[in-house]
Amino acid sequence: MPTAVELEEILRGADLRVTRPRMAVLAALHAHPHADTGSIVTAAREDLGRVSTQAVYDVLQALTERGLVRRIEPSGSVARYETRVGDNHHHVVCRSCGAIADVACAVGPAPCLEASESHGFEIDEAEVVYWGRCPDCQIAGGLAATTA
C-alpha cells in the first residue's frame, strides 16, 4: 500500500502530471485489486468529494497507456483494472460471482507462448484466464449468482 509520496513518484516516473484525480484513482486501484470502473469512480469520489466520470476514464486510460495499470476484461464482465503489472501473471475468474484472483505463471518462464500453428501471426503475448468457482461459491452450492 504505497504512501501519497510514493504514488506521486510513480506518476512522475511515468511522465504524468500529479493531479488529485490521478492520486485518488491510483490509490483506489492499490486498495481494490481488480476493481471495475464503477467501483473506482465511487472510491475516488469518497476520497475527493467529487470527480467526473469522464476524468476517471481519462485517468485510467492514461495510466494504462503508461503501463502503470493493466486493463483486464473477462467475458461477461465489465472492464477491470489492476496495478500489478510486468510480472506476467494470469487470472482465475469465478463463474458464479465474477470474483478474480491472481495466479502466477503456470509452467516455467514463458508458458503457453508456443502456439502450435501461428497462422503467420506475430505473437507477442499469451493471455490465460482460468474459469471455475471461488471457494465462497462452492460453499454456496450449485446455484449460480445472477451477477455471474
Add this chain to the structure above:
Amino acid sequence: MPTAVELEEILRGADLRVTRPRMAVLAALHAHPHADTGSIVTAAREDLGRVSTQAVYDVLQALTERGLVRRIEPSGSVARYETRVGDNHHHVVCRSCGAIADVACAVGPAPCLEASESHGFEIDEAEVVYWGRCPDCQIAGGLAATTA
C-alpha cells in the same frame, strides 16, 4: 459446410426446435467463423429477408447454452461466435485489425490447466488468447488500424 438437413439434425439433436431464424444463424456461423453479432444479424437478414435483432440474440444464447456454438469476447472486441466446439482450441487475435484465427492446443492434452496457486478455486477451463499481428497487418506496416 453442413447442408440444410444436417443443420436441422444438429438443432434437433440439441433438443431445439427447428425454425428459420435458427437455421439462418447456424448457417451464417458455419459460413463466417468468429463473426460478431452484427455480422450475424446481417447475414441472417440476407438469408431470410428479415429477422428481428432480438431473435438473433435469443438464438445465439440458445445455441450457446446447448453447446452448439461458443461465445468468445476478446478484450476490446464485441462478442463473437464460432461453431467449432468441444476440441479445446484457442485463439490468436490481431491487435491491429481484430482478426481471429484458431490455434490448436499448445502443449499436450490439457496445457496450462495447472494453475500454480488456485486460491481454492475449482478450475474447469483454461482459456488462452494469443495477441499479436496478423500477416496482413504486418505487411501494412507499423500503424495500427483504428478498428483494433
Add this chain to the structure above:
DNA sequence: CCTATTTCTGGAATCAATCAAGTTTAAATT
C-alpha cells in the same frame, strides 16, 4: 386438426464507454 409451449416481433430501456466544447490547473518560463 387443435392446443400448449416456445419462439419471434417491435419498441423501448439500460449501461458502459466515448465524444465534444469549454474551463481549470499543473508546471515550465520570464
Add this chain to the structure above:
DNA sequence: AATTTAAACTTGATTGATTCCAGAAATAGG
C-alpha cells in the same frame, strides 16, 4: 511571483451493444 501553455478536468450529450417487455406467430405433440 506573475505569465504562459499544454495537459487535464467538467458538463452534457451520444453512441452502440445488449437486454427487457408484452403481444403475435409458429412449432411440435396429442
